[in-house]
Amino acid sequence: MGRTPPGRTRERVYRWIRDRLLAGLPPTVREVQHAFGFRSPQTAREHLEALVEEGRLEKEAGGKARGYRLPQASGAPTALVPLLGRVPAGPLETAVEDLEGYLPVQSRHAPGGLFALRVVGESMTGAGILPGDIVIVRRQERADPGDLVVALVGDEATVKRLWVEGRRVELRPENPAFEPIRFDRGEPRILGKVVEVRRRLEER
Amino acid sequence: MGRTPPGRTRERVYRWIRDRLLAGLPPTVREVQHAFGFRSPQTAREHLEALVEEGRLEKEAGGKARGYRLPQASGAPTALVPLLGRVPAGPLETAVEDLEGYLPVQSRHAPGGLFALRVVGESMTGAGILPGDIVIVRRQERADPGDLVVALVGDEATVKRLWVEGRRVELRPENPAFEPIRFDRGEPRILGKVVEVRRRLEER
């Protein structure tokens, strides 16, 4: 390769491997080698080990393949969450069949517990949730009063605010043009709690 | 392991590897083996290859380690966009110094052209943008009438809708309690166009 200024290549290696790791594609030492045109795997390894030493990377113990990781400390790890096309009445697992794609989400916890849905209708405009918005949901069957939840009403998944008054449970829209859905006995089937709202205004 | 009903284990393997891949941790064949208690790596491999055959997984060519992938995941690449703490009057590059963190964003284009800002104030609630929301912005100095833009008003960055009527340019809030900002001569300094809105409802 020829000699480069001190720290310069190190920085480029860091950016490169960081982007690979964020994309969910941990590289091998030799992939780093070839990406930078090094003629020895050892050169790549020295950069990687130095980055680990600096605390900018972490490494799986014991010589595992593709073992370099981003430290947890540098923000929450990014995971990809499935954007489901529709939510069936059955268990959520079966919905994985028709998915529209994946969204990158920062999450401390297990990413398996998150999924995303596109919002249909105007019932929550008062909460700043417009038709076409995407909600990111954490799967859970119970929620607290006041939480924004995704619940099954009939066959459809709907976003509403959970309300509890004594024995009565309601799914309340936030738009005066819509009526609350009451459950005098029994309870709504809650799929999860909304943890984030996203709205794409333009293709990027 | 003992025999299991047809397709049953296959499904569990799919879920397991999907969650691993979504978390950015592609497993080895033997990791699948041990996760399911198979006593032969070949058993795990048969499930994985079957999933590839069904089109539910993809595989890197040529025996690479940890080479299984999700089919769609290779759609838009994920990049990290800086969340700026404040926006100075000067060139944006200098603002990179004080950033609150990075947000993962899917973008076809060069990610260098994007940054993120936290919204202050209630002037855009009518557009579903609440205080504390994060807007992702593409840097550009010009915008079309009707676009949601980030502009500098005095020393502060503000989100408004751009309005043009003949020679008059306005930055319009979407909240009746706020007044438009008029530019009878001259033009507002536009920093960029809002391409996405995000709202975190809960720490994840």
Add this chain to the structure above:
DNA sequence: ATCCGTACCATACATTTGTATGGTATATGC
């Protein structure tokens, strides 16, 4: 009963991959 497909096991082998050892060249500080 026979055939066929699925689920799984045991074992061996070749490639990929991480790692170690030793070396060259250039810059910097004493």
Add this chain to the structure above:
DNA sequence: GCATATACCATACAAATGTATGGTACGGAT
């Protein structure tokens, strides 16, 4: 000059890993 550090190369080796071959057991279809 001399020691020291950084950047990189060449090569070898062992472990991790993907892959191939051949086998057992069970259930359903014909």
